[in-house]
Amino acid sequence: MMRAASLSALLLLCSGAAHAAPSPQACWTLHRHGQQPQAEACFTQLTRSADAYARAEGFWGLEDWQNANESFRSAAAEAGAPALVKVRWGTLFHERFNNPEAVNLFREALSQDPNRAGAYLGLATVSAEEYDGKANEYLAKAEALDPKLAAAHELAARIALENDTRELAAAEADKALALDSEATEAMAIHAALDLIADRSADAWFARIAAVNPHDGEAYQEVAHHLELHYRFTDAAAYERKAVGADPRLWSAHSALGIALMRLGEVDEPAKELEIAYNNGYRNPATVNSLRLLDSFKNFDTTRQPTTVIKLDKKENELLEPYVQAELHAILDTYSKKYSMTLSGPVQVEMYPNHEDFAVRTMGMPGLGALGVTFGQVVAMDSPSGRKPGDFNWGATLWHEMSHVFIITATNQRVPRWFTEGLAVHEEGHHQPEWADRVTPDVLAAIRDKKLLPVLKLDRGFVFPDYPQQVIVSYFQAGSMCDYISETYGEGKLLDMVHAYAAQKSTAATVQDVLGVAPEVFDTQYLAWIDKKYGAEAAHFDEWRGKLKALAAAAQAGQASTVLAQAPAVIALYPEYTGEASAYAMLADAQRDKGDSVGEVTTLTAYAHAGGSQPEMLKRLASLQEAGGDKAAAAVTLTRVLYIYPVKDADLHKHLGDLLLAEKQYDGAVREYHAVVASAPLDKAGAEYNLAQAYFAAGKRKEAEETVLLALEAAPDYRPAQKLLLQLQQGSTN
Amino acid sequence: MRRLAVLLCMLCTLNASAATYYVTVAGLGGAPEYEQRFTGEAHDLDKVFRAAGAAAHVYTLTGAQATAAQVRITLATVAQSSTAGDEFVLTLIGHGSFDGTEYKFNLPGPDLSAADLAALCDRIPAKRQLVVDTTSASGGAVAALERPGRAVITATKSGTEKNATVFARYWIEALQDPAADTDKNETLTAMEAYAYAAKKTAAFYDEQKRLATEHAVFDDTGRGEPVREAGNGQGQMLSSLTILRLGSAGAAAADPAKGALLARKEALESKIDALKYGKAAMDPGDYRQQLTAALVELARVQGELDK
CATH class of the missing domain: 3.40.50.1460 (Rossmann fold)
Incomplete structure (x- = not known):
């Protein structure tokens, strides 16, 4: 947000804003110094001015947005109105959550006065907020037009720190302070830098307080950067300080509410968000978060000593056993691996509506991620939130839980690339089939030499230079950890965690732990990548052409051509299991030719390559079962449980049958229970199957309870009647 | 239903x-x-x-x-x-x-x-x-x-x-x-x-x-x-x-020798139906006991019918 206070200096440049006392600039200066009663009196006086522009500033200062807007409209309509009016009007729009209108006004101001630095600053502010990559370009223009514009350097410092280029952030903040000794946002950047580096920021806060003892925005600025550095608890603490410093800073109430939601709180966030909302701060994040909190009544919460699981009521009974079991397996594995125990229970929330998850995370819909970790709270999509095959909830949970441990182990002092890389590495380390696959975008990046040096890899996550760079960066970070594990040993990854915990930089961590300079590490890593994927990258276009030809042959029903050509296409790029994969075409052709052995081989290779389409895996399981290998079929169907265990009672029934046949009774009970939890049409049949599994497992009491449920639904159900009599006979003998 | x-x-x-x-x-x-x-x-x-x-x-x-x-x-x-x-x-x-x-x-x-x-x-x-x-x-x-x-x-x-x-x-x-x-x-x-x-x-x-x-x-x-x-x-x-x-339902109905059993079966089904209908108003333990007894009896009668 472009703060009104920061712009007060701009008002001095307003050639057409000379009025009888008070001036807008004088009022904003009072506001900036925290002299609220005087500032309010001053703004009130402005609202009585004959000058529409002065009235607009007055109403703005009094938070009368409607009248401020109307007065700006009148001021802008006056003949000879300076471009500054539109800059300030645009700033008002920006402050009131309407960036498109703000941008229009900044552009209109520039068409009126191409040298209006404030308009470029406005455009830069919006661009920075929307992460569209153009902010620095606009800032350069603003600075060129007005080298004394301290606010431009404050914004540059903010962007630099968001990008974790700390030296640049400090330098830009210093430039701002050199131009304006009261540049509190620059001071806040310095305070944030100190806190991120675990130094005391008291001196900076003292300087801020000297300018304005009620400067909540400075604390908000600090909170924003702490949050970006995974310091979620600290971020909430500074949002709280912001509210304390300026209880009328409604944006801080909203931000505090959202920050507390991320820590798993519900009641206090609701209170804070309502304060913001009721005082007119109704940006989308506030409104969406309040709606989401309201929807929490649709969730069930299961609490155990080390876990809290929050699932939609409609799928809680089905999913909770799977999530609980997986979460405990993860806690056991990571606790041993990282030699640590989490301080309290970890909370996992799964959202069947992806946009609810996005709001939970960002306050806004439209998030591309599958899961997000805030300290010991993990929010993620439920498997039902995505199309079957799009998402592996098991892999995502292992990924996010890695963040929980690494963020805790390093006290949140870990660069983005490493925590993401390690999380990706853990997915493949736990299950090779869950390893992050080299996608066409990644292959293209390797081919075009777009991978980033380790010291700049964070940029690929925060400020991508091209649309796919975030995905590429995930792969690169993960493969870097794979490379470290493979070349230096898995233990070195743990050593790196300790180095980051000791607040070493990436350069120092790489040098000290791996014993090589970052540049040398980059060279060695790239050579490893080239060895692994160089040939695939070099033949990427050839693969694409051949896949296209193969698809045409498959479409034309030329099974023999597909059988002949598909193996070569797969060999060119074995990791490709996405849409229209050569595996699928080859398996279809083999089926058409009646070659079930070949079909099993192809589908098995597809599964091992990370193929995740449930229908393909279920087809493999059917073939394995038909071939007499029920154990393999059960393993294959178990894979599907991690991909799409919802809305598929048949899957659970079939797997339950296989496990029962294999005498894996606990697994059979789990699967038949899942059928019951799926609210099947055939309730009696589902309960009977579960009763049978209990009976086979020697759990007679549970078997009787369950068979009675089957017979309550269908009293004439003969197999269930027989089981009941059998159980009764056993209990009377 | x-x-x-x-x-x-x-x-x-x-x-x-x-x-x-x-x-x-x-x-x-x-x-x-x-x-x-x-x-x-x-x-x-x-x-x-x-x-x-x-x-x-x-x-x-x-x-x-x-x-x-x-x-x-x-x-x-x-x-x-x-x-x-x-x-x-x-x-x-x-x-x-x-x-x-x-x-x-x-x-x-x-x-x-x-x-x-x-x-x-x-x-x-x-x-x-x-x-x-x-x-x-x-x-x-x-x-x-x-x-x-x-x-x-x-x-x-x-x-x-x-x-x-x-x-x-x-x-x-x-x-x-x-x-x-x-x-x-x-x-x-x-x-x-x-x-x-x-x-x-x-x-x-x-x-x-x-x-x-x-x-x-x-x-x-x-x-x-x-x-x-x-x-x-x-x-x-x-x-x-x-x-x-789908099965042998109806076959027993055609056998006059099983008339008594069929009548008993129908009575039990009616009893179960009534129990289920009144479930909300019953003590859960009492419901469970009566339902179990009726279901066990029905299973036995059905067994006789199937012989």
Whole structure:
């Protein structure tokens, strides 16, 4: 947000804003110094001015947005109105959550006065907020037009720190302070830098307080950067300080509410968000978060000593056993691996509506991620939130839980690339089939030499230079950890965690732990990548052409051509299991030719390559079962449980049958229970199957309870009647 | 449904010697994939119905045979052969159209309107009729087809749902899948088949993350708007209309030596029904004890009947 206070200096440049006392600039200066009663009196006086522009500033200062807007409209309509009016009007729009209108006004101001630095600053502010990559370009223009514009350097410092280029952030903040000794946002950047580096920021806060003892925005600025550095608890603490410093800073109430939601709180966030909302701060994040909190009544919460699981009521009974079991397996594995125990229970929330998850995370819909970790709270999509095959909830949970441990182990002092890389590495380390696959975008990046040096890899996550760079960066970070594990040993990854915990930089961590300079590490890593994927990258276009030809042959029903050509296409790029994969075409052709052995081989290779389409895996399981290998079929169907265990009672029934046949009774009970939890049409049949599994497992009491449920639904159900009599006979003998 | 279970059992007994006339028509596909699909589905139904036993009279029209003239002839044959005590099931598979006022079942050559079909069915003396229209826009046929004694199931809720449907696939699956017999009494009622097919159809669109373009409905009161779920008088006829007998149900009824056991069974079923009806007002432990005793006794009686 472009703060009104920061712009007060701009008002001095307003050639057409000379009025009888008070001036807008004088009022904003009072506001900036925290002299609220005087500032309010001053703004009130402005609202009585004959000058529409002065009235607009007055109403703005009094938070009368409607009248401020109307007065700006009148001021802008006056003949000879300076471009500054539109800059300030645009700033008002920006402050009131309407960036498109703000941008229009900044552009209109520039068409009126191409040298209006404030308009470029406005455009830069919006661009920075929307992460569209153009902010620095606009800032350069603003600075060129007005080298004394301290606010431009404050914004540059903010962007630099968001990008974790700390030296640049400090330098830009210093430039701002050199131009304006009261540049509190620059001071806040310095305070944030100190806190991120675990130094005391008291001196900076003292300087801020000297300018304005009620400067909540400075604390908000600090909170924003702490949050970006995974310091979620600290971020909430500074949002709280912001509210304390300026209880009328409604944006801080909203931000505090959202920050507390991320820590798993519900009641206090609701209170804070309502304060913001009721005082007119109704940006989308506030409104969406309040709606989401309201929807929490649709969730069930299961609490155990080390876990809290929050699932939609409609799928809680089905999913909770799977999530609980997986979460405990993860806690056991990571606790041993990282030699640590989490301080309290970890909370996992799964959202069947992806946009609810996005709001939970960002306050806004439209998030591309599958899961997000805030300290010991993990929010993620439920498997039902995505199309079957799009998402592996098991892999995502292992990924996010890695963040929980690494963020805790390093006290949140870990660069983005490493925590993401390690999380990706853990997915493949736990299950090779869950390893992050080299996608066409990644292959293209390797081919075009777009991978980033380790010291700049964070940029690929925060400020991508091209649309796919975030995905590429995930792969690169993960493969870097794979490379470290493979070349230096898995233990070195743990050593790196300790180095980051000791607040070493990436350069120092790489040098000290791996014993090589970052540049040398980059060279060695790239050579490893080239060895692994160089040939695939070099033949990427050839693969694409051949896949296209193969698809045409498959479409034309030329099974023999597909059988002949598909193996070569797969060999060119074995990791490709996405849409229209050569595996699928080859398996279809083999089926058409009646070659079930070949079909099993192809589908098995597809599964091992990370193929995740449930229908393909279920087809493999059917073939394995038909071939007499029920154990393999059960393993294959178990894979599907991690991909799409919802809305598929048949899957659970079939797997339950296989496990029962294999005498894996606990697994059979789990699967038949899942059928019951799926609210099947055939309730009696589902309960009977579960009763049978209990009976086979020697759990007679549970078997009787369950068979009675089957017979309550269908009293004439003969197999269930027989089981009941059998159980009764056993209990009377 | 609790009361219906008893009623159903009585009707099963009453209708044990009646015949059921099954007429299935696969309409014009318009494209090879639809031609193949519709014909295949009709043949699947034909197979299911023919396996239902000697009381089943099965007529199936597909491909070039499925003309309006042939449909008229077939239904006239049924009208001549059947009696008031018989049951009649007409299944329409294919494409339908609706112009805002009139539904038409698409056939090679002239189509048949809903009014035409209704008139043909009216001539059939069977007092209990079921029309299952699985075509697109079939919801537009309900108003013309419905009348007392005739239940109508359609794949779409109105004539404006015009996309090709998948309801037929799951209707047929219901007739093949023992799981559709949810009360496990070895008779598949039209309501059980409808519930199965409607649920599976909805799940199909949900799994595909596609906007559902069909919403199955039914009417078995002979008047008013069709509904999606039983209640308020709707669903009674469908629940008592047996489409298929799956096992040996009914065989015992024909054995006079087992009359006492059958009476005991019926009494126990009534008792269980009453217990379930009063469950909310009972002490849970007491309910459980009484229900268990009745279920165990019923299981024993059934065991005797099966000997």
